[in-house]
Every structure is written in C-alpha cells, then in structure tokens.
Amino acid sequence: MRSDIVREGLEKAPHRSLFKALGFTDRELSGPLIGVVNSFNEIIPGHIHLRDITEAVKAGVRMAGGVPVEFPTIGICDGIAMNHRGMKYSLASRELIADSIEAMVEAHAFDGLVLVTACDKIVPGMLMAAARLNIPAIVVSGGPMQAGRFRGRDVSLSNVFEAVGQVKAGRMAPEELAELEEAACPGCGSCAGMFTANSMNCLTEALGMALPGNGTILAVTAARRRLAKLSGMQVVELVRENLTPDRILTPAAFQNALTVDMALGCSTNTILHLTAIAHEAGVKLDLRAINELSDRTPNLCRLSPAGPFHLQDLDEAGGIPAVMNLLLAAGLIDGETLTVTGKPLKENIKDRAVRRPEVIRPVDDPYSATGGLAILFGNLAPEGAVVKQSAVAPEMLRHRGPARVFDSEEEAVSAIMNGNFQSGDVIVIRYEGPRGGPGMREMLTPTATLAGLGRDKDVALVTDGRFSGATRGASIGHVSPEAAARGPIAALRDGDMIEIDIPARRLTVLLEEREIAARLAALPPFAPKITHGYLGRYARQVSSASSGAVFAPGCGRS
Structure with missing residues (x-):
C-alpha cells in the first residue's frame, strides 16, 4: 500500500510512534x-x-x-x-x-x-x-x-435576492420580505x-x-x-x-x-x-x-x-x-x-425509471430541443462567453441594445437600484474577470434585482465576471478575454450597440475591428486593483475563464 512508506520497516519506528501517540493500534496500522x-x-x-x-x-x-x-x-x-x-x-x-x-x-x-x-x-x-x-x-x-415554504409555495435563496428588487419596485411590502427571509432557508x-x-x-x-x-x-x-x-x-x-x-x-x-x-x-x-x-x-x-x-x-x-x-x-x-x-x-x-x-x-x-414526468420530461417531449447552456462567440467574446439559455425569457434570446458600461459590480448595482438604465439596455460589468476582479466575482445581486424589478425581460447583462447559479434572465458571463487582459469588452463605451443572438451562439458589438483595436491601443496600462496577499498572487497567476481560470502555467499535469 502507498502508506507503507510511513508505516513499514525498521526505519519507520519513529513514524509508528507518532501514530501510536494518536491512539492507533498495531492492527489499525496494518x-x-x-x-x-x-x-x-x-x-x-x-x-x-x-x-x-x-x-x-x-x-x-x-x-x-x-x-x-x-x-x-x-x-x-x-x-x-x-x-x-x-x-x-x-x-x-x-x-x-x-x-x-x-x-x-x-x-x-x-x-x-x-x-x-x-x-x-x-x-x-x-x-x-x-x-x-x-x-x-x-x-x-x-x-x-x-x-422553504412561503405562503403555500416552495421557495429558496434566489427568491430572497429577487424579493429585494420587488420591494424596491413597490411590488412587495418590507414585512413580506421579512417573512420570506425567515422561511426561505x-x-x-x-x-x-x-x-x-x-x-x-x-x-x-x-x-x-x-x-x-x-x-x-x-x-x-x-x-x-x-x-x-x-x-x-x-x-x-x-x-x-x-x-x-x-x-x-x-x-x-x-x-x-x-x-x-x-x-x-x-x-x-x-x-x-x-x-x-x-x-x-x-x-x-x-x-x-x-x-x-x-x-x-x-x-x-x-x-x-x-x-x-x-x-x-x-x-x-x-x-x-x-x-x-x-x-x-x-x-x-x-x-x-x-x-x-x-x-x-x-x-x-439500469432500470432507474422517471417517477415524476413533470420534473424530468421525456426525451421526445423536452422543455426545449437544445441544452440548458450555450457558449457564445463573436467580436465581443473571441474566446467565448456562457449563458444559461434555459433561464432566459423567449423574447430575450435575441436582443439588440445600447451598452451601459460599468467598471465594477458596485457601480452597476447602484445604477440598477436607482433606476439609472433604460428598457433595452445591455448592462456591461467589466474588470470583474479572474485577473481584473481579481477573483471573478459571482454577481447575483444585479441579476436578481433586475428580475425582482420585473426587468429581466427587457434588459440584458454582459460581464467578464460570473453569475450565480441562482441567476435567471439574459445574463451572459465569462466573457473572454477579460477587460484586464485587453479583451474587446475593455473597448466598449456607453451607447455602443450590442447584439445578442443566443440561438446562433453570437455575442457581438456593432463596431469595426479597426475601431475596437484603436480604442484598445489608446487605453492606459491595466492597474491591478489588489497587488498584495493571496489575491495579489492569484491575479498574477490565474489564466482566462475560457481555460477554467486555473493557475497557468505549471498547474496539475500541464
């Protein structure tokens, strides 16, 4: 056994002594x-x-x-x-x-x-x-x-996040939110x-x-x-x-x-x-x-x-x-x-049958003919971006709208909470990728707030960060290369027209390639938000989201 190198042989007597200090018997050591x-x-x-x-x-x-x-x-x-x-x-x-x-x-x-x-x-x-x-x-x-159970229906944490937006929109009373908060988890x-x-x-x-x-x-x-x-x-x-x-x-x-x-x-x-x-x-x-x-x-x-x-x-x-x-x-x-x-x-x-066909649909009668996730490519995401297409409203599967650009989650959340956006906007949150964040933050607050406001059917979100698994709506994440790596998302400006076509697997900005290149070339060098501690080391070592945001090079068997 692999453990023989710490348990077997004359020279391992000190090792066995330490095991016995833990209360191990000779039988256990075999x-x-x-x-x-x-x-x-x-x-x-x-x-x-x-x-x-x-x-x-x-x-x-x-x-x-x-x-x-x-x-x-x-x-x-x-x-x-x-x-x-x-x-x-x-x-x-x-x-x-x-x-x-x-x-x-x-x-x-x-x-x-x-x-x-x-x-x-x-x-x-x-x-x-x-x-x-x-x-x-x-x-x-x-x-x-x-x-959880809330007023006759099953609920979970995502309902609480969305309820914040509902209260903000006047669609739920604060007292009802407090009741939901007690019940959801x-x-x-x-x-x-x-x-x-x-x-x-x-x-x-x-x-x-x-x-x-x-x-x-x-x-x-x-x-x-x-x-x-x-x-x-x-x-x-x-x-x-x-x-x-x-x-x-x-x-x-x-x-x-x-x-x-x-x-x-x-x-x-x-x-x-x-x-x-x-x-x-x-x-x-x-x-x-x-x-x-x-x-x-x-x-x-x-x-x-x-x-x-x-x-x-x-x-x-x-x-x-x-x-x-x-x-x-x-x-x-x-x-x-x-x-x-x-x-x-x-x-x-073998022989594992479906017992509730309304929960697991038959292959010949699915919710949709295609899978729950899609990878989008285009001049805004040359290395790809990810969307949970099964949680997108049908009217948002294809969308064209002006960019509303924010350089952090906090800026975007403030704008959403204060209603500083328009129907049809594509809210862009950048510099939140693996390197730029650093850490590629998961952003449930902006997506859930939009859903709670009832705006997930007319406003899209695009980010080089991540979205929570609890997110629904036209929320496209993992845009790669990220802004900190001078991906095209770094070139966006307010008003640029972004085209989302989830069935065609496309995410594009309606700009000429030379305009994107000129804007990127004019940007100042990226200044890391954090340079010390573990996050500083992480930002220096992490790879793109398109490769799993692993440490590169030299991680694992690479």
Whole structure:
C-alpha cells in the first residue's frame, strides 16, 4: 500500500510512534489509511452538518476494514460573500482547497480519499485534487437543502435576492420580505435550487466520482447518512482494486457530465469548473464542442431558478440515474465509462425509471430541443462567453441594445437600484474577470434585482465576471478575454450597440475591428486593483475563464 512508506520497516519506528501517540493500534496500522477530507465550518449552511456526515463516512471505512483519518479544508459561503469584497475570494478559494488537500495527502501518504463536500468552490476544488493526486477517491456531498415554504409555495435563496428588487419596485411590502427571509432557508444543506453547488454535486455523479444519489438526496435525511457510510465502505474497495481517478475521469466521462449538464440546465459556473477539473485530469475541453453537445441534448428539467421545482423534486422523480437512463436510451451518453462503484455507468443506472414526468420530461417531449447552456462567440467574446439559455425569457434570446458600461459590480448595482438604465439596455460589468476582479466575482445581486424589478425581460447583462447559479434572465458571463487582459469588452463605451443572438451562439458589438483595436491601443496600462496577499498572487497567476481560470502555467499535469 502507498502508506507503507510511513508505516513499514525498521526505519519507520519513529513514524509508528507518532501514530501510536494518536491512539492507533498495531492492527489499525496494518489497514488501508484513508484520508477523510471534512470541509465542515460554522459559516456555510451546506457545511454545518458535515461533522455528522463525516462520522458516517468514517464508520463506513471502519466497517470495510480501513483506517479513517480526518483532516479539514476551507470553504466560503457564496451567499454571505455576495456583493462585497469577500466574493473576490470565492473562486480563488478553489485553488487553495485543491492545494491544501494535495499537501496533506502527499505529506502523510494516504492510500485513499473520501472527499466530504457540499458547496460551490469546494466541490470542484476537491475534484481537482482527486484528479491531480490520482489515488483512489470518492466524493460524498452533504446534500441539498430542503426548499422553504412561503405562503403555500416552495421557495429558496434566489427568491430572497429577487424579493429585494420587488420591494424596491413597490411590488412587495418590507414585512413580506421579512417573512420570506425567515422561511426561505429552513436548515442545513446546499441551497435548494439547481445553483452551482447542487449542479456540481449532480455532475459528480455523472462523472462517475460519487455513488448514485450524491446530487439529490436531501441533507436532512437518514438516506444521506447511509450514502455516507456506503461511500466510506466503497473507498476501501477502491484502494484494494487500485481504481484510480484517471480510469474514471476520461474524455467520455466529461462528455457524459456535459450532456447531463445540458439536460438538467445547470449553473453557468459548471463550464468553468468542469474545464478546471479536466485540466487536472489531462483532458482537453473545447468550448465550441460544448455547443455541439448542447445542440443535440434536449433540456429535460427546469429547476429553480429556471422553473418551479427544487432538488427534492428531482430526487423524488428518480434523480440523476433516471435522467442518465433516459439519455443512455437515446444514445446521448456513454454507458461504458467506469465509476467509483467499480461498475460501468450503465449498470448503476439500469432500470432507474422517471417517477415524476413533470420534473424530468421525456426525451421526445423536452422543455426545449437544445441544452440548458450555450457558449457564445463573436467580436465581443473571441474566446467565448456562457449563458444559461434555459433561464432566459423567449423574447430575450435575441436582443439588440445600447451598452451601459460599468467598471465594477458596485457601480452597476447602484445604477440598477436607482433606476439609472433604460428598457433595452445591455448592462456591461467589466474588470470583474479572474485577473481584473481579481477573483471573478459571482454577481447575483444585479441579476436578481433586475428580475425582482420585473426587468429581466427587457434588459440584458454582459460581464467578464460570473453569475450565480441562482441567476435567471439574459445574463451572459465569462466573457473572454477579460477587460484586464485587453479583451474587446475593455473597448466598449456607453451607447455602443450590442447584439445578442443566443440561438446562433453570437455575442457581438456593432463596431469595426479597426475601431475596437484603436480604442484598445489608446487605453492606459491595466492597474491591478489588489497587488498584495493571496489575491495579489492569484491575479498574477490565474489564466482566462475560457481555460477554467486555473493557475497557468505549471498547474496539475500541464
């Protein structure tokens, strides 16, 4: 076993002495040493219960004859970090998570890993570490939050963000907002819609790195604890069989995950994270090829914010296995890809039927014939931009309007809150990319406020930053190259006409190329907003959103 280098032989007597200081017996020192990464903290609702989940994982490891060793990693709550300086650290924390796990695993020679996770950057950070380290590993999430109940309907966090705009527009009383605030998030778990956290936990199943049910079994249920125990037991089997991530995270597995992404209508952030995980796995994802997948994959689910259903409804309907079984029958995914069950994907999803067809639509009667996400290209986004097309009102799928340009999220939010925009405008928020932000802030406040004001059907947003998975409307993010890298978005001025054509996958500004080039050449050198601390280092090292905003060069296996 890999851990023999810290446990076996005469010269390792000092090492064994340290293990015995921890209370380990000789019998324990002969079993597989399993690192259990617990991202518990007391600031994220999706993580507040992870001590419980981790204890269940450790029980499973012990039942299978392994030796669990728990260690922590960090996590940031995107909701609490939203719309202030703290959000600059959210995406940047993904690299810290991957790096911290790498350091702990390599220093202590674990034989296998269970990655106990839940929320936005933590899930991809852990998957990046698994791909980089390439030792037997399995992911188990804390599960989604139950939807709240408010005046006879299911609600979640996105409803609260949108309600702020409704109060501003006089469409909701402040007292009603206070009531909603109390009801929307009823307990532990990752926020109840198909936002980034739940998107990534569902796609972890599709990648084959988690047991069936990982993405949808509610956090508060005993089934979630049973899944954690089974995951602990299964990692010991993975070690015995030496089933490593490189055998699971293949090009076909990523194609499967992207196809499921399109069928579910996941967060735009999944493109950023799947690209980063693929980078660590040595797999190249082509953004233009993602459009080909979207063009042939029907959108089968409309979960909040794109529709009325939540993760608990998807679970009742059959979960990710039911979705994948439909896609497999239609010839849209590869059933031969290997998974952490030790079996091919087709065995995991065999006979998994759809139990609520209003939640998971048939392939021949989808919500739309094309997938939930689209990658847009054009002279405003030569390297691509991302939109959640399943959450865009039909009248905004094609739109032409004048640019209203802001150089920060704060400026844009102030203008939106004060009504300083017109019907038809394209609100542009730039210098919020990976380097320019730095940290590529997720901007739910401007999108949710517009939706709350009832303006998501006549105003578009375009940014080199990111949007939350809870965003709906014509919100186009990840514009690459970013403004800080002198992408064309840096050349925009108020009044420039921007043309959005989501069905044609186009994002253009109606300017001649020579005019764009002249404007860019006249700009002063980019002055970083932050030059010290971790964010200063991050800004100097991070690559474009089109390549996953990974550190470049020299990250992972590149």
